[in-house]
Amino acid sequence: xxxYARRVDLTxxxxxxxxTIGLTGFGVCAAEPFVETAAAIAAARESGRSGxxxxxxxxxxxxxxxxxxxxxxxxxVGAWSYLExxxxxxxxxxxTGRVARFATADHYRELRExxxxxxxxxxTAGHRAEILIDDNRLVDRAAAVRAGVGWWGKSTMVxxxxxxxxxxLGSIVTxxxxxxxxxxxxxxxxxxxxxxxxxxxxxxxxxxxxxxRCLAYWAQTGGSIPLEFRSLMGDRIYGCDDCLDACPPxxxxxxxxxxxxxxxxxxxxxxxxxxxxxxxxxxxxVPKRNPRFLRRNALVALGNxxxxxxxxxxxxxxGHPDPMLREHAAWALGSLGGPMAWxxxxxxxxxxxxxxxRREISGALARx
Ligand code: B12
Ligand code: SF4
Ligand code: SF4
Numbered sequence: 001x002x003x004y005a006r007r008v009d010l011t012x013x014x015x016x017x018x019x020t021i022g023l024t025g026f027g028v029c030a031a032e033p034f035v036e037t038a039a040a041i042a043a044a045r046e047s048g049r050s051g052x053x054x055x056x057x058x059x060x061x062x063x064x065x066x067x068x069x070x071x072x073x074x075x076x077v078g079a080w081s082y083l084e085x086x087x088x089x090x091x092x093x094x095x096t097g098r099v100a101r102f103a104t105a106d107h108y109r110e111l112r113e114x115x116x117x118x119x120x121x122x123x124t125a126g127h128r129a130e131i132l133i134d135d136n137r138l139v140d141r142a143a144a145v146r147a148g149v150g151w152w153g154k155s156t157m158v159x160x161x162x163x164x165x166x167x168x169l170g171s172i173v174t175x176x177x178x179x180x181x182x183x184x185x186x187x188x189x190x191x192x193x194x195x196x197x198x199x200x201x202x203x204x205x206x207x208x209x210x211x212x213r214c215l216a217y218w219a220q221t222g223g224s225i226p227l228e229f230r231s232l233m234g235d236r237i238y239g240c241d242d243c244l245d246a247c248p249p250x251x252x253x254x255x256x257x258x259x260x261x262x263x264x265x266x267x268x269x270x271x272x273x274x275x276x277x278x279x280x281x282x283x284x285x286v287p288k289r290n291p292r293f294l295r296r297n298a299l300v301a302l303g304n305x306x307x308x309x310x311x312x313x314x315x316x317x318x319g320h321p322d323p324m325l326r327e328h329a330a331w332a333l334g335s336l337g338g339p340m341a342w343x344x345x346x347x348x349x350x351x352x353x354x355x356x357x358r359r360e361i362s363g364a365l366a367r368x
Contacts, residue, residue: 011028011180011181013121014121014178018078018118022114023078024080024167025079025163025167026077028075028077028147028179031073033063033064034139034142036142038064041056041062050211051221054136056138056139059137061137062137062138063139063142065138065173068137071128072173073175074173074174074175074177074178075138075146075171076118076171076172077140077169078114078149079111079144079160080167080168081162081163081167082102082110082166082167083101083254083257084256084257085104086101086102086104086261087262088259088261088262089263092234093305094306094310095308095310096235096263096265096307097235098235099238099239100238100239101166101239101241101257101262102241103283104262106282108134111168111169125176127176128173130173132172133169134168138173140170141169145183147181148181148183148184149184150184151187151188152187153194154194154203154207155195155209156209157243159247162252163250164248164251164252165247191248192206193248194243194244194246194247197243197245199232200214200232202214202215203243215229215236216239216240218233219239219240220284220287220293221287223324224328225296225300225328227331230300231335237264237298238281238297266298266302266307266313267307267310269294270317271313277294277295295325296325299317299331300332302314302332303335303336310336311336311338314341318330318344326352327357328360330357330363331360331363331364333345334363342365345364345365
């Protein structure tokens, strides 16, 4: 009985502290294997829907936390609503690109600081505590749903009352046998707004994402962006919020986040050196920390967003030493069109030796 009271007391103390420090969501669940999540990951890999994703998809321990932390008994899950801090990119503006709200700044830091305060309580009470946020060793959404922090939306996002999908998630792994919190008895009901809102049809069924069609995936995956997605990328340079924007449970929270945020001048970005570009976006996931992928995204956004300097900037990239960037610059010029773009492409076609870039230039000129 005394042990039970201690467990409940510590959970209550953690909950109180979570409220005091302003965590958006809090819950505690057992550190047992996520069997259904393991099956969902296996199904995504077998069907090819996970594409080149690694993270939790190739980490066998991701769905069984005790493989990484044999002493784990509970997960203390926290959610942080970043919407107010992120504000809004607003409508497209020529010459600018937009970053999805979750990445307008390192919003995970706010969550980490709050989870650190809870971890201190656990350690002070004599327990072990390890913070995991966006870590390959845990599927954050599976933990959040089990702990009752939110429910699984048809967009695959975890949604919470008041915040909708605008949450980042993380957990503390602990050996404390805390009292657990109940899963949320709630779902999306008859709403399906996110499914048609996805510009690429990546949400192939309620709760099932084909990552190989997701724009957020292409913005953070290496290689060339497939032609079929380049126009659909619009002015995005990182992430995509369309299925979140469409989600009614998040609409009220969006009203309080209308100030400008998350827009960047593309000509300026494309003029930055490697170090400055990576420093500006140090919290992005960029394959191999190679800034060429940020420039690739910016060139695609430039081709879609236009703007007074767009043609000159894209034409300048036709002389870049990196063939992948020449390829995307050629596409951008084909998308921008106009006498200057066609002239730059014709000139480049005379000297270009790389087969992929030549193909891209021909494709772009076919739009003339
Ligand atoms: C890989 C990854 C991606 C990939 C793949 C996403 C995916 N859906 O798997 C890509 C790059 C596409 C991506 C995009 C985004 N991501 Co991401 N991503 C991750 C990562 C690293 C792993 C996710 C994972 O393991 N998925 C495994 C698969 C199997 O899970 P699932 O697709 O959700 O499948 C579940 C559902 O189908 C559910 N389910 C089962 N039955 C049913 C039935 C019904 C009716 C429903 C509705 C659901 C359901 O069960 C399955 C698994 O248990 C996590 C961080 C982490 N370590 O967990 C962040 C994470 C999921 N991403 C996050 C964010 C913010 C995003 C973006 C919003 C960013 C952006 N604005 O661009 C987009 C959202 C796209 C989307 N609609 O999901 C947050 C999500 C927070 C939240 N509130 O849910 C996480 C948790 C990061 C964090 N720590 O906060 N991401
Ligand atoms: S993030 Fe964008 S592309 Fe990906 S599922 Fe949502 S709406 Fe579709
Ligand atoms: S848009 Fe509707 S169906 Fe999609 S996640 Fe939000 S509430 Fe659920």
